[in-house]
Amino acid sequence: MRVYLPATARDLAAPRISPRTGHAVTPTLAGAFPEEDQEGLEVSASLCAADASVMLLAVPGAEAEVDRRVVIAADVEDTQVWEVPVTGEVLPGTVEVTEPVEWDAVAALLVDEADAESDVRAARTGDEAAFERAADADLLWYDISERSVLAQELAASPR
Template sequence: MRIYLPGTWPMLQRLVKTGHLDPIGGTAFALTPRLREAYTSGDDEELEYAAMSEAARASLRLLGVEFGLGEDGIPARRVVVAADVEDVTLRPDLDDGAVRISGSVPMDAIASVHVDIEEAEHAVRQAAEVVDAADLGDMDAEFLIGEAEDHELAWYSPSEIAFLVELG
């Protein structure tokens, strides 16, 4: 199953160093039956994009935590890692597309990496600071989330990850 793992720049750096990605809490997103039911229309490609978008929002939450811990020197970029794995458990307690995986994701299971470009960093940093408020219905915070989500994530092949991290 194709899954979308929310991440951060330090997680990409560890992926390059260790050859595997350790998702926080095993949380990922995928085209689940519940996600399919949430949309009245859309083909599989559009619904996969919706799952990736949920992972991108979860990446904002991870960034918010890192910034809260004083990690201001890291690039404010959403990171989503697409991978193909077999052992996936549905998570009906979370978002429509939420799933759980067990263990690390090896580099050879990664299909692509999606990362904000540098021009998105200001909007992403602002959004990461208010993502919790947006989740609770704050319309001003939701506007800032929308500003970040207006930036499309750039696509990278697994073979480009080390180069991407090196360039920073």
């Protein structure tokens, strides 16, 4: 199953991706958007993960993180994932990844371009208009082979 995991730049330097809440194309997500094809559902799941990345940047202790959303697209075994029931706070397609994900299971990295930093910085402090602008910004696609360079580049970015 392809999962989209919200992350921060710090995650790119980790030896593996820790278990976490992510987003995936599930029957519940497909049922919520019956007019969407598989590609549209994948985009929806990745955008939910991008929004969740902003939330990771807003938690206490994340102040030193670079102001860019990071999403890790990984292929995991179905046994490593369970779908979270939809509630007022939980969107369709929300999943819990219950085991660490190795980097060789990662298909792609999605990261904001530098121009999005000001909106992401404002969004992480609760600015709803900035959150919407950040949500409208496209994430850049990186191959997993670019992870180390990308991690170093983001670590060196001014905060």
